[in-house]
């Protein structure tokens with residue numbers, strides 16, 4: 001499989017008697033972005049660590065840039081840029097100095113190292129902060145510097161492990177722009193995320209991972225189609241009505257939220273189908289608060305596939321460190 005940038009077949013990994021990867025299969029075509037989407041503890045970081053040779057797999061056939069991650073680890077390392085929970089940033093050096101030093105590490109030569117540093121400072125919106133020590137950087141700036149450092153040697157394949165977790169909305173948008181422009185320049189990217197919106201926005205294909213298994217794979221649209229064309233969401237004024245509605249409504253993929261007294265069901269999106277549901281409500285004397293018809297989101301997909309919600313919602317994690 002030399003044309004795939006990343007190929008994973010039946011990858012397994014245990015820590016002591018805890019099996020955290022239970023036979024992962026994934027292929028990432030060159031020049032595409034794969035979003036590996038899953039809640040905390042799903043096995044995303046373990047997968048990325050194996051792909052980047054920081055951790056040995058127990059079993060499986062895994063290649064990156066055509067190289068076997070076990071027997072050709074050096075070649076794999078030269079093919080990748082890795083960023084995430086392994087920060088390479090030196091706190092006491094400025095952003096520019098950090099980048100130049102990384103260039104030297106890669107034997108780029110003095111002039112070339114400087115030139116590459118300037119290029120990256122520009123690309124990652126760090127020009128203003130270039131001469132300040134990295135320890136004065138905000139969370140978003142540090143994350144961008146970390147990513148820039150991993151790209152000094154222009155690797156063809158980039159791993160981003162939860163690149164925006166914990167970032168404020170502005171920094172998150174900036175990171176999304178950066179990922180998009182990396183993709184435009186032809187990089188292959190494997191991005192892990194807990195955020196459905198992030199996968200939806202950035203990824204060509206999405207693999208949903210839960211408890212060490214890939215439970216679905218496809219484009220965002222393909223995944224959404226699995227949940228039905230349109231979702232009808234009805235909320236009730238009283239808990240009583242909510243419970244009663246749950247018991248009488250028949251339909252595929254019913255989801256309910258007790259706190260918000262809301263039910264949601266799949267429909268083909270036609271007026272007749274919506275009317276049928278409303279007729280049942282009326283006949284049972286149920287008091288509807290709000291009614292809403294929307295295209296399925298990846299949230300709906302995740303809930304349908306796993307029976308539980310993706311752990312965090314985007315906006316609840318907004319705290320810049």
Ligand SMILES: Nc1ncnc2c1ncn2[C@@H]1O[C@H](COP(=O)(O)OP(=O)(O)O)[C@@H](O)[C@H]1O
Pocket residue numbers: 015018020038039040041042043044045046047
């Ligand atoms: N070095 C380790 N030793 C023991 N258990 C680990 C180790 N690394 C990860 N785990 C466990 O493996 C599971 C998957 O972790 P991880 O790959 O970090 O998930 P994710 O990145 O999707 O949140 C979790 O249950 C985690 O506690």
Ligand SMILES: [Mg+2]
Pocket residue numbers: 044045046161162
């Ligand atoms: Mg992780």
